[in-house]
Amino acid sequence: MMNSTPLILVTNDDGVGAKGINELIACLKELGKIVVIAPDGPRSGMSSAITSAIPIKYKLIDKTEAVEIYSCTGTPVDCVKLAINEVLDRKPDLLVSGINHGTNMAICVNYSGTMGAAIEGCIFDVPSIGVSLSDHRSDADFSESCKIARSVAKKVLETGLPHGIFLNLNIPKVYPVKGLKVCKQADGRWTNEYMKSQNPSGEDVFWLTGAFVDFNTEDKETDNHALLAGYASLVPCKIDVTDYAFLNKLKDWEITTD
Amino acid sequence: MMNSTPLILVTNDDGVGAKGINELIACLKELGKIVVIAPDGPRSGMSSAITSAIPIKYKLIDKTEAVEIYSCTGTPVDCVKLAINEVLDRKPDLLVSGINHGTNMAICVNYSGTMGAAIEGCIFDVPSIGVSLSDHRSDADFSESCKIARSVAKKVLETGLPHGIFLNLNIPKVYPVKGLKVCKQADGRWTNEYMKSQNPSGEDVFWLTGAFVDFNTEDKETDNHALLAGYASLVPCKIDVTDYAFLNKLKDWEITTD
Numbered sequence: 001m002m003n004s005t006p007l008i009l010v011t012n013d014d015g016v017g018a019k020g021i022n023e024l025i026a027c028l029k030e031l032g033k034i035v036v037i038a039p040d041g042p043r044s045g046m047s048s049a050i051t052s053a054i055p056i057k058y059k060l061i062d063k064t065e066a067v068e069i070y071s072c073t074g075t076p077v078d079c080v081k082l083a084i085n086e087v088l089d090r091k092p093d094l095l096v097s098g099i100n101h102g103t104n105m106a107i108c109v110n111y112s113g114t115m116g117a118a119i120e121g122c123i124f125d126v127p128s129i130g131v132s133l134s135d136h137r138s139d140a141d142f143s144e145s146c147k148i149a150r151s152v153a154k155k156v157l158e159t160g161l162p163h164g165i166f167l168n169l170n171i172p173k174v175y176p177v178k179g180l181k182v183c184k185q186a187d188g189r190w191t192n193e194y195m196k197s198q199n200p201s202g203e204d205v206f207w208l209t210g211a212f213v214d215f216n217t218e219d220k221e222t223d224n225h226a227l228l229a230g231y232a233s234l235v236p237c238k239i240d241v242t243d244y245a246f247l248n249k250l251k252d253w254e255i256t257t258d
Numbered sequence: 259m260m261n262s263t264p265l266i267l268v269t270n271d272d273g274v275g276a277k278g279i280n281e282l283i284a285c286l287k288e289l290g291k292i293v294v295i296a297p298d299g300p301r302s303g304m305s306s307a308i309t310s311a312i313p314i315k316y317k318l319i320d321k322t323e324a325v326e327i328y329s330c331t332g333t334p335v336d337c338v339k340l341a342i343n344e345v346l347d348r349k350p351d352l353l354v355s356g357i358n359h360g361t362n363m364a365i366c367v368n369y370s371g372t373m374g375a376a377i378e379g380c381i382f383d384v385p386s387i388g389v390s391l392s393d394h395r396s397d398a399d400f401s402e403s404c405k406i407a408r409s410v411a412k413k414v415l416e417t418g419l420p421h422g423i424f425l426n427l428n429i430p431k432v433y434p435v436k437g438l439k440v441c442k443q444a445d446g447r448w449t450n451e452y453m454k455s456q457n458p459s460g461e462d463v464f465w466l467t468g469a470f471v472d473f474n475t476e477d478k479e480t481d482n483h484a485l486l487a488g489y490a491s492l493v494p495c496k497i498d499v500t501d502y503a504f505l506n507k508l509k510d511w512e513i514t515t516d
């Protein structure tokens with residue numbers, strides 16, 4: 001496979017015009033042929049949402065020998081599905097989703113459209129990486145993120161990933177980044193999640209906000225801990241969410257159907 | 259806790275008017291006080307999507323001593339977040355999401371708004387169950403599903419669930435259901451996912467469709483196998499998607515940052 005030029009699928013959830021994806025395209029070019037199929041606008045927080053009630057479309061934005069860029073009306077997962085089912089000639093050798101404007105550590109893997117796309121690549125058995133920078137600004141500095149993302153992408157192209165496993169790479173907003181740590185997902189959640197306001201009709205409306213609380217701040221093995229210490233975090237994640245340890249206990253439950 | 263009346267939060271992704279959620283409300287009434295906060299219309303395939311670019315609203319639809327029903331403009335996960343952050347006086351003792359019109363076995367846990375809501379309940383440490391019937395029809399027969407859902411809900415109210423674990427309950431479209439099997443999530447994915455069509459402007463548009471392929475049809479421990487054999491399937495799932503076995507191998511990778 002590696003004798004020919006690797007085919008790299010790139011997508012994101014901030015939209016095809018975001019700085020993060022365009023910096024990512026530039027830094028991955030040296031590793032292979034790039035095909036980008038990304039949402040035509042912001043799709044943050046779309047998780048693994050799919051569009052089924054209406055049809056989706058895509059269109060060519062730009063094409064050179066090295067890079068083809070398409071925009072799509074769907075979600076990040078729709079982009080990956082459409083790419084692999086309809087747009088690409090063959091299954092890509094790698095999927096990189098990002099670089100996201102904003103962290104996707106800990107439970108963010110559950111809400112993030114960037115990570116939804118990486119999960120979808122993995123479902124298709126494409127080695128897949130989601131990459132995020134802890135900086136929401138539209139003009140964030142992606143220089144450190146690009147270096148680290150390219151290094152991880154290069155290694156994954158060489159090594160592959162096991163069936164059902166994808167990677168969640170997060171980069172802290174520090175210069176220089178201290179290094180890369182392989183981590184587990186931190187256990188925690190957001191609190192105080194709504195800012196109450198009113199619309200012009202006087203109705204209460206609720207804006208999503210909130211602060212992340214790490215349940216185990218002393219645990220040095222988590223992605224949140226690594227990021228706070230100035231390291232990039234790399235979490236190997238899996239598609240199969242079955243809890244095998246609890247499965248055996250659950251078999252002993254006596255559930256009586258009336 | 260069980261000396262007082264249990265507080266049960268009910269939601270879904272088919273919308274507050276769907277038959278599935280209304281049958282679920284009716285059958286759970288005998289177990290406690292029911293508060294429903296569900297989307298104001300269909301939100302199938304919304305996964306764990308959250309609404310952050312615009313604010314959300316909710317309104318009271320119906321209120322009796324036993325059941326309060328609210329509709330919400332957001333996603334299933336928004337409904338759960340809003341319920342626990344803003345609407346309820348206290349954390350519920352149980353969350354039941356469904357009953358979904360259509361199966362959510364195998365990798366559906368990743369795409370389903372019904373399961374997104376169950377995941378969200380679990381993130382809040384509320385014992386949470388997603389319930390789905392293998393029948394998409396709006397007038398599907400939920401009689402068997404209700405019996406089984408109530409039995410599982412009753413047991414979960416008595417026993418609780420460990421931190422970070424939620425349940426995915428699927429019921430086959432057979433009468434009577436043969437029984438309940440504790441299962442793992444089947445490994446597989448959808449194929450041939452798009453029906454290509456054209457819009458009135460002559461542009462190609464793509465409708466999501468497809469057929470599920472089970473990678474291990476011989477594996478008798480999966481939810482897909484149980485459902486095909488006429489049993490309801492109960493899969494214990496977890497929030498933490500870290501692959502701990504691969505994590506140790508990944509630590510041995512030499513990743514050189516340029």
